[in-house]
Amino acid sequence: MLFIFINVYYCFSSAAGDRLGPKIPEAVGMLCGCVYLICMFLFIPARFGQDFIVNKDNFPHQELVEYITALLAVTCIILLGFADDVLDIPWRVKLLLPAIAALPILLVYYATYDITYVIVPKPLRSFLGQSVDLGWLYYVYMGMVVVFSTNAINILAGINGLECGQSFVIAASVLAYNCLEIYMGDAPSHAHIFSIHLLLPFLMTTAALLRFNWY
Secondary structure: OOOHHHHOOEEEOOOOOOOOEEEOOOOHHHHHHHHHHHHHHHHHHHHHHHHHHHOHHHHHHHHHHHHHHHHHHHHHHHHHHHHHHHOOOOOOHHHHHHHOOOOOHHHHHHHHOOOOOOOHHHHHHHHHHOEEEOOOOOHHHHHHHHHHHHHHOOOOOOOOOOOHHHHHHHHHHHHHHHHHHHHHOOOOHHHHHHHHHHHHHHHHHHHHHHHHHOO
């Protein structure tokens, strides 16, 4: 509740730079982010506890590393959001920091999978083939995706319910896709289950944020 008591708000009005408009509880997102991290940390024993007790010799270390790395990246993004609310970070800095936050994920991906090819859309397969190996450009591309995703959401901060509203819709769509893929059984379920583990607490905390952000 600290962020509410110290009045860390984004005051939206039609005049650029005018902070005399109505107070909008934008910084409540920090509370939801912290609750999300707490839920994910508490989920670690539930997810890996049985493997550690029963299957200690074949413990899924790679899955645990992926899980912790994802939480580290989320923590970095939440820290960026806190700094943005308090310090009013310039846009040129906002473009760089998400890429830095994505470094742990990219490094773990490089050490575990290092698959850098992408599937070519069907209309272009006669020219480029089934897939194209991007090499190191794949990691540049993924870093740019993180920068785009975070700023595409953050740029809508202060608009009535739109920031967390689109986050909720996107997360619900991805969750539905994961469930459909698991049901159809056309692809390995590990990645989809991992995605569901991350999305369910996110959906719940985002729904709570939407309740306050929809003014």
